[in-house]
Amino acid sequence: MRTMKSVLTGAENKIDVVEVERPTPGPQDALVRIRACGICGTDTFFLHLGGMPTGADGSTRAIPLGHEPAGEVVEVGARVTGLAVGDRVVVNPQGAPSGIIGCGGDLGGMDEYLLIQDAEIGRNVAVFPDDVPFDVAALNEPMAVARHCVNRSEAKPSDKVVVFGAGPIGLGAAIWLKLRGVEHVVVADVIPERLETALSVGADAVINSATEDVTERLTELHGQAANALGQPRAGTDIYIDAAGAPAVFQAAVDSAKWKAKLVMVAVQKKSDAIDLGGMLRSELTLIASQGYPTEIFEVTPELAAHKDRFARLISHRVPFSEVDRAFELALTPGAAEKVVVTFDE
Incomplete structure (x- = not known):
């Protein structure tokens, strides 16, 4: 069984990094190796709670974190069109059939690999140019x-x-x-x-x-x-x-x-x-103003065209090997403007 590391909510204001089975894409899916993922206030909200609330008694369940990923396609299902191995992509976290990525669904963008279910260009995944750094591409969702x-x-x-x-x-x-x-x-x-x-x-x-x-x-x-x-x-x-x-x-x-x-x-x-x-x-x-009804991939070409300007929004780039420190920064008021976790080459 092939495995990967996944970042989950742990105890209050803590994360757990666990080893889980690496997804296997079906004929309509694609598998993306994550290369960068931003930390959002929504991630810290779930960490404050100790997970996703499940009932009136205050109980919670652990969930995978991260909904601002950018990565590289490593496997493509036989029925997927428009995507190829090696494509650099951003995803629509609200486009997963199993639930919002990183916000209570089965999948998290802070995993080493992310399954793009029913992969479709322009609906739940978009390709960005090779000259855009992965950390800047990870700003696509915010x-x-x-x-x-x-x-x-x-x-x-x-x-x-x-x-x-x-x-x-x-x-x-x-x-x-x-x-x-x-x-x-x-x-x-x-x-x-x-x-x-x-x-x-x-x-x-x-x-x-x-x-x-x-x-x-x-x-x-x-x-x-x-x-x-x-x-x-x-x-x-x-x-x-x-x-x-x-x-x-x-x-x-x-x-x-x-x-x-x-x-x-x-x-x-x-x-x-x-x-x-x-x-x-x-x-x-x-x-x-809530979310991005149409804007999730409308911004991608302009983000690429003005990549140096948007790069200034990132205050901290933290390697995945220090992901605990990345979340500590994000949880500390005033310590960071934008934290992006980067994954090894």
């Missing part, structure tokens, strides 16, 4: 999340936008906004190093919201406008919340001019401190 958020905003070149949160999704949104031709993009965060990264990937300005008044700075950068009652407000057209903190939501409400938009892409932390009534004073439009 950059699809960021792209959907920008698409939901319907940002126009003439718009002025602020992105709250300079993590991978927020920075990805900033990149997509600039590639879309948006006139002025500001990124706000509380960590200076992340703000430096924001400027390096093309943000026009940054705001340290721990030390600066957000409304005042936005007014300086985007001019002065008014809300529905004629009260002075910043001239910002679109607010993107990639942070999920109640203070961010409230900052947008406090700053918003008449008919501004707020796009929510981060998972929101519950709070009673948000003044929803304040939205009336600006007729603020709230738009929710």
